[in-house]
Amino acid sequence: MTPGLAVTVTGSIGTITLDRPARRNAISQAMWAALPAELRALETDAGVRLIVLRGAGGHFAAGADISEFETTWATRDSAATYAALMAGAMDALTACAKPVIAAIAGNCIGGGVALTLCCDLCFADETADFAVTPAKLGIAYSFADTRRLVARVGAPAARDLLFSARRIGAAEALRIGLVDRVCPAGTLDAEIAAYASLLGATSPASGRVAKDFVARALAGQVAEDAATRAAYLDILENPDFAEGRNAFMAKRPPRFS
Numbered sequence: 001m002t003p004g005l006a007v008t009v010t011g012s013i014g015t016i017t018l019d020r021p022a023r024r025n026a027i028s029q030a031m032w033a034a035l036p037a038e039l040r041a042l043e044t045d046a047g048v049r050l051i052v053l054r055g056a057g058g059h060f061a062a063g064a065d066i067s068e069f070e071t072t073w074a075t076r077d078s079a080a081t082y083a084a085l086m087a088g089a090m091d092a093l094t095a096c097a098k099p100v101i102a103a104i105a106g107n108c109i110g111g112g113v114a115l116t117l118c119c120d121l122c123f124a125d126e127t128a129d130f131a132v133t134p135a136k137l138g139i140a141y142s143f144a145d146t147r148r149l150v151a152r153v154g155a156p157a158a159r160d161l162l163f164s165a166r167r168i169g170a171a172e173a174l175r176i177g178l179v180d181r182v183c184p185a186g187t188l189d190a191e192i193a194a195y196a197s198l199l200g201a202t203s204p205a206s207g208r209v210a211k212d213f214v215a216r217a218l219a220g221q222v223a224e225d226a227a228t229r230a231a232y233l234d235i236l237e238n239p240d241f242a243e244g245r246n247a248f249m250a251k252r253p254p255r256f257s
Contacts, residue, residue, distance in 0.1 A: 002034035006056070007042070012049040013196050014042035021057025026065040027111055029072055032085040036092035043096050049204065050196045051096065053119060054103040055112075063110025063133065086111065087144060093118035094215070097208050099199065103188050104128045104179065113178075114141070117148035120211065122179040123195075125188045128170040130178060132161040151218055153177050203240035203256050 004027075006017040016038055018025035042048050055061050064086070072082040093100060093115065102116040104124040110133045116122050132149065134141050141149070141162060150158045157176045161168075173179045183191045199207070209231050216228065235241060240256050247254035 002030055002038070004028050004031040005034055005038060007038050009042070009045065009048060011196070012047060012200055013052055013192070014045060014048040014050070015052045015054060016042070018053075018055045018061050021055075021059070023065065024059045024062035024107055025055040025057070025112075026062045026067075027115075028065045029068055029082060029085060032064075032082075032089045035089040039092045039096055043098055048098065049199045050192075051098055051100045052103050052192055053093070053100060053115065055106070058127070059106030060102070060104045060108040060128070061112030061115065062107055063112050066137070083142065086114075087142065090114060090118045090144060090148075097211065098204075099207060099211065101192060101195070103192055104130075105185075105188060109133055114145040114148070116179075117145065117152055121195075123188060123191055124170045124173060124179040124182050126170050126182060126185045128173065128179070128182075129167050130169075130173050131165055131167040133165045135162065135165045201253060203238075203244060203254070205235055205238040205240045205256075209235055 004018065004020045004025075006019040008015050008017070016035070018027060018031065020026060020028070020031075039051070042051050071078070073079045099121070100119045102119040102122045104116060104122060105127050106129070108116060108124075108128060108130045110131070113130055113132050132141065146158070146162070149161070153161070153176045157178075160166075168176075168178075170179065170182045174182045181191070212231065213228065221228075240254075243256055244254050
């Protein structure tokens, strides 16, 4: 197990916890490097329907670990290597075939926000606060991170957050679309468990196609192609379709595999 990451499976929920509470879960180089493999393990676990990314100790993440920057960003080459590790973690989250929820409490700063932008949904509680802080360090968000931020909140809000590096609370984050829902403090686990129960009544195959189609739409695809037509028709041959149809006709809950 990588220091700083804790992985658990409870029922249908697989959880990856950023686990450095003494440093408000600042993300180390080792954590960036290990995240893709931990995601793949949960993605291939047939019992896991939902993956949750969260932080330990009342905070999500203080961002990338600045204490490592003197080494990781010492030269252009070392910076490129470090940036590739970060991008690999982000890409793994984005590409994960299963739904991924960011569960956000407390501080969610810089690289922490970038991680949440790669998740399908972001649930926060009222304690959450956010800041996109590269301008405070004299660095830049990567293009991929910036593109995801613009896709999530729109260009005007993205400019504001990037230019000012100001902190915003959970209510403003909800208003601009940085998070999808906000719940009272202390209820985040219950909110996610309730959402997981909804997923338990739906088809995993349908979810995979939906996630792929949304990603294609966000990437700019505007018309059907051979791949999307095939995916639409392939699902009719999946056992989930027969089960869903039979359950509907029998007026009973479906039992998807």
